[in-house]
Amino acid sequence: MTVAHRLLLVVHPPAGQHDSGHHISSLPQLIEADPDAPQVHVLDVSATRGDGIFETISIGRGRPQALHAHLQRFARSARMLDLPLGDLSVWHDAVHQLAEHFVDVDEAWVKPVLTRGIDGHGETAPTGWAYAAVSPDFRREREVGVDVVLLDRGYRSDVAESSPWLLAGAKTLSYATNRAAVREAQRRGADDVLFVSTDGMLLEGPTSTLILRRGDTLVTPPPSFGILEGTTQGDLFTAAEQWGLSTAISPLVPDELLAADAAWLVSSVRHAAIIRSVDGTEIPVDAGLTAAMNGFLRSRRD
Numbered sequence: 001m002t003v004a005h006r007l008l009l010v011v012h013p014p015a016g017q018h019d020s021g022h023h024i025s026s027l028p029q030l031i032e033a034d035p036d037a038p039q040v041h042v043l044d045v046s047a048t049r050g051d052g053i054f055e056t057i058s059i060g061r062g063r064p065q066a067l068h069a070h071l072q073r074f075a076r077s078a079r080m081l082d083l084p085l086g087d088l089s090v091w092h093d094a095v096h097q098l099a100e101h102f103v104d105v106d107e108a109w110v111k112p113v114l115t116r117g118i119d120g121h122g123e124t125a126p127t128g129w130a131y132a133a134v135s136p137d138f139r140r141e142r143e144v145g146v147d148v149v150l151l152d153r154g155y156r157s158d159v160a161e162s163s164p165w166l167l168a169g170a171k172t173l174s175y176a177t178n179r180a181a182v183r184e185a186q187r188r189g190a191d192d193v194l195f196v197s198t199d200g201m202l203l204e205g206p207t208s209t210l211i212l213r214r215g216d217t218l219v220t221p222p223p224s225f226g227i228l229e230g231t232t233q234g235d236l237f238t239a240a241e242q243w244g245l246s247t248a249i250s251p252l253v254p255d256e257l258l259a260a261d262a263a264w265l266v267s268s269v270r271h272a273a274i275i276r277s278v279d280g281t282e283i284p285v286d287a288g289l290t291a292a293m294n295g296f297l298r299s300r301r302d
Ligand code: PLP
Pocket: 056, 204, 205, 206, 207, 208, 209, 227, 228, 229, 230, 231, 232, 233, 266, 267, 268, 269
């Protein structure tokens, strides 16, 4: 059987195709579209201003993983940006519809996107789509690990409370700074980044959540520090408790990472990437727990 490697569903038609006066919640449409054909208007604010939100959901053998948590976070991001998300069940159906094309593939991913729409056409109507593809091979990150540098994010750890307009903790399309941080890591001879707040707290990676092991406890920094609440971290903490480990959400500083018994950057699609060094200093690797984590993450169903 041939496997479709890339698929696109337009969740709501672009604003220009909207019947004016219709609210997006009354237009719960899913339209299959050609991922190789141009689909986004050049004036869509996702392209011109990065004004929109997204999620990236892993698919294991055709089943979306942590879908409920991803959609809850999608809805939270929409609220933070004052974006009308419409009916969440439409997004749920879009993700499932795409995922079903990947039953013969071990690992794939789907990315729902919602933008504020097309600029300069009076009142904008949101544009939405979901795109799916087969996952890259992440064996090196999962089995060998990544070298990480600590980079100052330039915000205090209370940024979410002090400056909500900075949208810290929302999953917006404005990832240019996150990509720039990874390029800075590469210039320094590393692979990935762990952001630190100006007041010295460990935060998150540009596309991942930090988890470290201290004895029998897994620890991750609190989302109240203006970081994304990780769906992968959430699922791993549930599994860890079943494996007899304790879990804690608690502030962490760089010295605690250097003294950790093991540490990971976890995320959908890449799953648990081992942190093998921090700013050039090696830290211990727990190969057994990493294999258990990735085995569990790969085989999750919903
Ligand atoms: N933090 C950031 C900034 C991210 O972009 C991501 C995922 O892309 C994560 C954390 C991890 O989130 P999840 O585990 O839900 O994929």
